[in-house]
Amino acid sequence: MTSPITVHTFNTPNGVKITIALEELHLPYTIKIVNITKDEQFHPDFLKISPNNKIPAIQDPDGLNGQNTSVFESGAILLYLAEKTGKLLPQNPAQKLKTSEWLFWQVASLGPMLGQAHHFNIYAPEKVPYAVSRYSQEAGRLYNVLNTRLAESEYLGGDDYSIADIAAWPWTRYPDRQGVDAGKLKHFQRWFNAVAERPAVKLGQQKLADAMPQE
Ligand SMILES: N[C@@H](CCC(=O)N[C@@H](CS)C(=O)NCC(=O)O)C(=O)O
Structure with a gap:
């Protein structure tokens, strides 16, 4: 059983891309809401993983080389998840x-x-x-x-x-x-x-x- 990925997100079109992808890929995850209407995206801990102060971002405890890996920008997150699983992105x-x-x-x-x-x-x-x-x-x-x-x-x-x-x-x-x-x-x-x-x-x-x- 792989450790759950933490998804730092909020209910917006960019935020929901990631929960949809994780459901498609059957990867376990926990949602951590970053309330962007209350400026939580500017919290120093969040800026460490998402320096552009925007959701979504993820932290994967089983990331690159088995290390904790964080990713920001929804496109980069989707590519990361697709490459991690070998799904949702053609090999050809x-x-x-x-x-x-x-x-x-x-x-x-x-x-x-x-x-x-x-x-x-x-x-x-x-x-x-x-x-x-x-x-x-x-x-x-x-x-x-x-x-x-x-x-x-x-x-x-x-x-x-x-x-x-x-x-x-x-x-x-x-x-x-x-x-x-x-x-x-x-x-x-x-x-x-x-x-x-x-x-x-x-x-x-x-x-x-x-x-x-x-x-
Ligand atoms: N290019 C980014 C855009 C992310 C984005 O615009 N996130 C918005 C919510 S949909 C946000 O966090 N806004 C908070 C802010 O701008 O302070 C991505 O695709 O991840």
Whole structure:
């Protein structure tokens, strides 16, 4: 029995990627909530493992060379877990490269831009029409990129479900809050529903929601 991985996280699209991946991989884990609404991400102990003061981060007692290993940045964590288990990332170099492309596309483009769209559509204390329009438009463009990719491929990396899908999916749960009407993007909808139905995806979301502090 391997020792549980500690997941430092919060219930956000980036945070839930990791509990979903751990459920998919059947790795034992414990959730440690870092309450980013209460600035816990700036605690010196957390900064030692996540110097950019962002969730998620993990600590694996059975890490590299059997040593305690910490990892920050959700893309790096997903790659680490996939390589640790030899799952959710193709071994074939061409397929692995495709999966990496879509993984990096998510962390560099989809996440940051949908995050801004969500912020300016929902949370900004004042309405800033220029920002709402700029980020909603960019979010719409990215959903179209996703839909086009999924018209030619079952999953983002290719024929098989992978860490690229786990990275992207949580960001696409609420397109209307990002100023996007995704109803007609039928390839995106097919993929979204297929991923949503996976038991590990349901469990990874549920366990994180259950671990959140009661307000
Ligand atoms: N590129 C990072 C982004 C992580 C991120 O933006 N985390 C947010 C929550 S979704 C956070 O911790 N925000 C707290 C802060 O910015 O102080 C990743 O993919 O892990």
